[in-house]
Amino acid sequence: MPLMSWEHSQSVENSRQSLLAAKVNWKVRLSPSGVHLFERNSGVNVLLDEIQIEPARWATAPRHVSVALTNTCDLACSYCFAPKNPASLDFQRLTNWLDELDTYGCLGVGFGGGEPTLFPRFADVCRYAAHHTELAVSFTTNARHLTDALIASLAGSAHFVRVSMDGVGPTYEALRCQPFPLLRRRLKSIHTIAPFGINYVVNSRTVVELDAAISFAADMGASEFLLLPEQPIRGNGGIDTCTEQLLRTWVHGYRGSIPLTVSEAGADQLPTCNPLPGEAGLHAYAHIDATGFLKRSSFDAYGVNIGAGSVMTALGTLRKSDRG
Numbered sequence: 001m002p003l004m005s006w007e008h009s010q011s012v013e014n015s016r017q018s019l020l021a022a023k024v025n026w027k028v029r030l031s032p033s034g035v036h037l038f039e040r041n042s043g044v045n046v047l048l049d050e051i052q053i054e055p056a057r058w059a060t061a062p063r064h065v066s067v068a069l070t071n072t073c074d075l076a077c078s079y080c081f082a083p084k085n086p087a088s089l090d091f092q093r094l095t096n097w098l099d100e101l102d103t104y105g106c107l108g109v110g111f112g113g114g115e116p117t118l119f120p121r122f123a124d125v126c127r128y129a130a131h132h133t134e135l136a137v138s139f140t141t142n143a144r145h146l147t148d149a150l151i152a153s154l155a156g157s158a159h160f161v162r163v164s165m166d167g168v169g170p171t172y173e174a175l176r177c178q179p180f181p182l183l184r185r186r187l188k189s190i191h192t193i194a195p196f197g198i199n200y201v202v203n204s205r206t207v208v209e210l211d212a213a214i215s216f217a218a219d220m221g222a223s224e225f226l227l228l229p230e231q232p233i234r235g236n237g238g239i240d241t242c243t244e245q246l247l248r249t250w251v252h253g254y255r256g257s258i259p260l261t262v263s264e265a266g267a268d269q270l271p272t273c274n275p276l277p278g279e280a281g282l283h284a285y286a287h288i289d290a291t292g293f294l295k296r297s298s299f300d301a302y303g304v305n306i307g308a309g310s311v312m313t314a315l316g317t318l319r320k321s322d323r324g
């Protein structure tokens with residue numbers, strides 16, 4: 001199919017008019033995969049993949065960027081990948097980066113850490129991203145500090161919440177150092193302001209509780225269940241071969257109603273589909289750590305310091321670098 005300009009494509013125009021008539025706020029991203037429309041309140045994605053876009057018109061920002069607001073966390077999970085050096089991002093710089101990413105076609109930002117709710121201006125950051133940009137706002141939390149007051153202050157400023165829950169009952173309490181009934185209460189409150197998903201680290205202790213965990217997640221109203229096969233940290237830990245096999249068997253036998261997703265690291269031999277195969281690497285995803293370095297992923301040691309400068313300039317440097 002020859003390359004065509006979006007404006008000159010009648011089929012695209014017709015599709016665009018239909019979608020606009022639906023009275024929702026679509027964000028449009030032109031990419032190697034085609035015309036991607038995204039609606040952050042519903043999470044609906046529409047891909048017009050019959051349209052090819054000239055490379056010069058592709059969005060230059062990654063589709064999704066994760067941001068570690070702070071390295072601070074008051075838990076000490078053995079499989080935590082967050083660096084332990086104290087660091088937090090500067091609010092003003094961060095909001096400048098969010099503006100840039102939004103302008104250059106990024107669709108969503110995910111705040112993490114450390115524990116992002118311990119970032120002093122956490123609610124302000126979410127509010128800024130939700131009300132001053134068109135980015136979808138999500139965050140990943142252990143929910144320990146998500147008090148009812150904080151949850152209320154996040155209403156309208158978060159489009160999706162990811163809650164860490166590894167195992168259920170006593171296993172969860174041993175791994176996450178907080179009462180399981182408290183998690184239940186937190187999930188009920190979170191559900192009043194935004195859809196949420198469960199982030200589940202899979203290791204030899206938690207794999208045997210997958211059925212109980214997914215049943216609990218369904219009862220609580222979760223929209224997604226993210227499997228995170230445990231990754232080795234600084235040479236220690238990581239999912240073992242036997243647990244990997246158990247996980248594969250469980251996934252192949254899964255017939256539940258909550259959609260399963262899996263981290264790219266650890267997805268080998270699991271049935272996955274990538275609807276946007278044309279967008280790989282830094283076109284799809286980038287990570288900003290709590291010291292302001294832009295990286296290919298949170299596990300990557302190498303990054304480019306954004307400093308007081310532009311995140312898009314740092315992205316260009318990272319793309320050009322041998323290691324980026």
Ligand code: SF4
Pocket residue numbers: 073074075076077079080081082113114115142164
């Ligand atoms: S709660 Fe998250 S950030 Fe905190 S120690 Fe555990 S894995 Fe790390």
